[in-house]
Amino acid sequence: MTKRKQSDDLLSAYLDGELSPEEQSAAEQLLQRSVQARRELDELRAISELLQSLPNESAPHELAPSILNRAERETLLSAVEPLAGSAPRGRWWFTAGLVATVAAVMMITISLSEHREDSPNMPSVAESSRPKTSKADSLVAIDENSKLLTGADVAETRQQTEIDGSRDGTANSVSGSSSVNAAPPSNHKPSKEVPSTASADETLQPPAREFDPLTPASPINRADLKNAQRGDVFPYFDSSGSGIMTYTVTVVDVKRGVDSLQVLLQKHDIPPQSSGGLSDENFDDDKQAERQLKNPKTGDAHQLIAVAVYVQTTSVQFASVLQDLRENELLADLRPQTPFDVEPPKQTISTSKPQSKVEKKPNETKPSRAAERLSASKFTSSEVSSFHLRLQVDSNRLTGRHQQAAIEEVPKRPNDHVDTTVRRRELASGNQIAAISKSATVRILFVFQQAPEGKKDQP
Amino acid sequence: MNTEEKELIDECLAGQTELFGRLVERYQDRLYNSLLKVLGSADDARDVSQDAFVHAFQKLSTFRGNSLFYSWLFRIAMNAAISKKRKARRMSASIEIARQQAGFEPADQHPDSHPSHSLELTERQTLVREALAQLSEEYRTVLVLKEIEDLKYEEIARMIDCPIGTVRSRIHRARCELREKLRIVLQME
Numbered sequence: 299m300t301k302r303k304q305s306d307d308l309l310s311a312y313l314d315g316e317l318s319p320e321e322q323s324a325a326e327q328l329l330q331r332s333v334q335a336r337r338e339l340d341e342l343r344a345i346s347e348l349l350q351s352l353p354n355e356s357a358p359h360e361l362a363p364s365i366l367n368r369a370e371r372e373t374l375l376s377a378v379e380p381l382a383g384s385a386p387r388g389r390w391w392f393t394a395g396l397v398a399t400v401a402a403v404m405m406i407t408i409s410l411s412e413h414r415e416d417s418p419n420m421p422s423v424a425e426s427s428r429p430k431t432s433k434a435d436s437l438v439a440i441d442e443n444s445k446l447l448t449g450a451d452v453a454e455t456r457q458q459t460e461i462d463g464s465r466d467g468t469a470n471s472v473s474g475s476s477s478v479n480a481a482p483p484s485n486h487k488p489s490k491e492v493p494s495t496a497s498a499d500e501t502l503q504p505p506a507r508e509f510d511p512l513t514p515a516s517p518i519n520r521a522d523l524k525n526a527q528r529g530d531v532f533p534y535f536d537s538s539g540s541g542i543m544t545y546t547v548t549v550v551d552v553k554r555g556v557d558s559l560q561v562l563l564q565k566h567d568i569p570p571q572s573s574g575g576l577s578d579e580n581f582d583d584d585k586q587a588e589r590q591l592k593n594p595k596t597g598d599a600h601q602l603i604a605v606a607v608y609v610q611t612t613s614v615q616f617a618s619v620l621q622d623l624r625e626n627e628l629l630a631d632l633r634p635q636t637p638f639d640v641e642p643p644k645q646t647i648s649t650s651k652p653q654s655k656v657e658k659k660p661n662e663t664k665p666s667r668a669a670e671r672l673s674a675s676k677f678t679s680s681e682v683s684s685f686h687l688r689l690q691v692d693s694n695r696l697t698g699r700h701q702q703a704a705i706e707e708v709p710k711r712p713n714d715h716v717d718t719t720v721r722r723r724e725l726a727s728g729n730q731i732a733a734i735s736k737s738a739t740v741r742i743l744f745v746f747q748q749a750p751e752g753k754k755d756q757p
Numbered sequence: 758m759n760t761e762e763k764e765l766i767d768e769c770l771a772g773q774t775e776l777f778g779r780l781v782e783r784y785q786d787r788l789y790n791s792l793l794k795v796l797g798s799a800d801d802a803r804d805v806s807q808d809a810f811v812h813a814f815q816k817l818s819t820f821r822g823n824s825l826f827y828s829w830l831f832r833i834a835m836n837a838a839i840s841k842k843r844k845a846r847r848m849s850a851s852i853e854i855a856r857q858q859a860g861f862e863p864a865d866q867h868p869d870s871h872p873s874h875s876l877e878l879t880e881r882q883t884l885v886r887e888a889l890a891q892l893s894e895e896y897r898t899v900l901v902l903k904e905i906e907d908l909k910y911e912e913i914a915r916m917i918d919c920p921i922g923t924v925r926s927r928i929h930r931a932r933c934e935l936r937e938k939l940r941i942v943l944q945m946e
Contacts, residue, residue: 310929314903316910344943345932348885349904357789358803362781365807369777369814 309339313346558626562619762826770818777817781810784827787906788834794901796838797890809834824915831906832916835898881942888938896931903928 311317312325328335623629762780769776785806793802812833813820820829889897895917902913910928914921936943 306933307925307929310932311910311925314910314928316925341936341943342929342932345936345939346904348881348939348942349889349900349935352794352882352885352905354786355790355793355799357785357806358799361785361789361803361806362778365781365785365810365814366778368807369811 306338309335310342313339313342555626555629559619559623562622562626565622566618763822766817766820766822766826777814780813780826784830785810787827788830791831791901791905792834792838794886794889794905795894795898797886797897801838805834805837808837812837828912828916831902832918835917881945884939884942888935891938892931892934896927896934899924899927900931900935 308317308321308325308328312322312329317325329339765776765780769780788809789802789806792805793799796802796805809830813830816833820826889900892900898917899913902908902916903910908916910921910924913919914924917924919927
């Protein structure tokens with residue numbers, strides 16, 4: 299059987315000139331003695347010729363301008379984080395060149411007129427200093443504003459930009475006379491000196507972007523958008539690297555939901571972690587924590603409604619898990635949240651941390667205990683590790699705030715090397731996750747959340 | 758990567774972004790043509806081409822030059838195409854329905870593919886496209902890379918991140934499957 303298979307492959311590879319000298323000799327001998335082999339080779343050749351006879355199709359004429367148009371617009375919406383040695387001025391000229399390329403007034407626009415009217419006296423982003431482009435400051439900015447765009451807000455923004463001309467190659471209109479030119483992705487100079495991770499970047503390309511109005515809120519800071527100036531670059535989106543994708547899983551029964559996830563992970567060959575993974579024992583730890591969370595004032599227990607589960611798997615496996623999870627009868631809601639970037643820990647971590655107050659004050663920089671432990675962890679990219687982080691979130695603060703809660707739970711490191719960036723939305727969509735290379739590893743934080751009472755099933 | 762291409766990319770990164778437009782001009786037809794045959798839909802091919810180029814622009818600084826720019830671009834495109842997998846499945850279903858209703862493949866709407874061809878040739882090409890569209894995506898991809906892009910197995914393996922042996926067997930199986938589907942055409946030859 300194997301010999302037969304080899305023989306089959308042999309003829310096809312012979313046709314393509316892909317045989318080793320030994321195989322070439324074997325193929326020629328086979329063809330000499332076997333009429334059937336010769337007939338098969340003829341048929342394979344005929345198939346090959348049929349395919350090659352298909353006419354070449356030219357790209358639509360509007361493709362090139364629409365590519366350049368969209369490149370500019372999306373780069374505007376992408377994180378272009380200043381790295382050491384990358385000059386903003388250089389990016390500015392890069393942008394200018396791109397604009398020249400499309401040979402038209404292609405100004406990426408964000409509809410800002412409404413926001414301008416709301417608060418015309420807001421300080422400009424340019425005035426608020428360049429360090430705002432750092433990952434840490436983007437989070438601080440969120441805290442300061444205590445308001446994230448809702449999914450609808452983002453949809454509105456994206457739809458507006460989409461309407462402004464995404465695929466027709468037409469010039470974008472400028473609303474409110476505020477235009478922002480996109481900066482190019484000059485993360486580093488075209489130097490021969492390449493970071494060791496560059497190879498992975500090249501191999502494991504993140505998925506191409508789609509503007510999906512249904513994708514959840516991205517932490518766009520309204521204040522920044524209100525005061526966007528030409529040439530400003532915002533750090534809120536970043537599809538590079540591998541952030542932690544966060545999903546809020548609302549289930550009618552958290553424990554059963556976690557159990558279901560455990561089953562799904564096993565079903566999709568994502569092995570249970572040796573410790574800190576999904577297990578009844580860990581869940582019992584949560585129950586223990588719950589008992590410890592008695593409100594000292596009222597005597598009532600804070601309702602533990604969130605259990606976060608961190609898994610590390612391949613994107614393909616995860617896409618399958620996600621699909622199954624969506625079909626789970628316990629599921630009331632599943633929505634991707636703001637992915638964030640964090641260094642995975644070197645060792646498995648399992649921790650429970652009571653969090654009496656989710657909403658932090660703007661200047662509050664003290665990390666949670668879990669965050670401290672994560673921050674303290676060292677990590678090398680070659681290591682694959684996982685940990686289990688549980689969040690206990692005050693129920694009355696969770697509603698409408700869970701996204702922010704998730705963000706705030708990430709470790710905050712000193713400003714000089716903060717990695718708590720907020721990541722681009724589309725990485726958190728099931729379909730698009732599958733677009734990551736099969737060999738890519740994604741990190742996902744499932745935050746389980748109790749469904750509202752009305753949605754509970756009666757057992 | 759040849760010197761000219763490397764210079765283009767380096768200068769593009771140095772700020773001459775109009776040179777990226779030249780990269781687009783250089784490769785858009787090739788990429789679109791292959792994607793059209795892999796995805797079977799002009800709309801998908803256009804969208805994925807656009808996605809791929811835009812992403813390549815955004816990630817140009819991560820391109821190390823160890824492979825050809827086009828290989829890198831095609832890999833990006835393949836990743837983008839995977840994200841359309843479900844759509845492609847739906848599309849296949851709709852193709853089947855449309856084919857049953859109208860007797861031809863709706864994706865084959867590019868004007869260049871129709872005029873000035875003999876009826877026989879057009880019919881034959883339609884049958885070939887139809888058969889190609891019925892292959893699994895992984896078979897379709899390797900066949901297009903081999904027959905349309907004329908790439909070596911090693912290059913294909915790098916592009917789709919598979920061992921060469923897998924590429925070799927996929928190409929053969931894809932040809933065999935196509936041979937069965939096109940038996941009538943082969944007998945006419």
